[in-house]
Amino acid sequence: MNDPGHNKSATLELLDRVWTQGDISASDSLVAPRYTIFHDPGDPWDGQMLDRSGFKERVRLSRAPFPDQRFAVQHLVAEDRSVVVAWNWSGTHRGEIPGFPASGRNITMSGLTLYSFEHGLMTGHWQCADRLGVYSQLQRNSR
């Protein structure tokens, strides 16, 4: 099975239900038993292959400093086994990031993620996010 329409729906469900709403166990029906972070510079899991438990742990730890985070999809492009999403992100900085204690300030970010699929399940991603913009905001807040 390789249905770009299904893959798009699965991508939107991951961003909305898992990452935005925090229903992390919903990833079990979206993500393959082995999920590879092919490329994600600055992400602590860059280059790693995760099982489903590791995938959920990554989401849990990544969401912790920004519990009200939300993704807003700007563009969605699918072909063959790939779905690309261009996104804006925002969240309130409520938990510590190494070097930056919780500030209570709103932080914004943007990025693009290319998700790979096999048999309707996500097998990994290739991503770049505007981490320089995030650090500029964090440093401004900590002055």
Add this chain to the structure above:
Amino acid sequence: MNDPGHNKSATLELLDRVWTQGDISASDSLVAPRYTIFHDPGDPWDGQMLDRSGFKERVRLSRAPFPDQRFAVQHLVAEDRSVVVAWNWSGTHRGEIPGFPASGRNITMSGLTLYSFEHGLMTGHWQCADRLGVYSQLQRNSR
């Protein structure tokens, strides 16, 4: 005319011929008379609409500090009027960047770019690049 195959070829030609080889005038046959940088955080032209002369000036000024720069395409995904390219980039730092005089060192970067097309010509892009990684390399070199 809207042919994703043609749009993919045009994208590869822009990255290879214009950005990598520096044949900047070749962009006249690839880029629409109005080109919009919809989103490109950290890029000096972010948010601007450029005519063909402005497009070429942006390429010329962007290439100047890294005259031997080259893009290596990792993924290419096209649908409807959009082409997304995931890329690695590298170049020798031979000209000044504000705050960072030429170091002669090799710099690497990665990113994803979503190009929009109309009638076979590029009308703009939505991009994120790993600028935090670039600044880390530049700061390391300047110590």
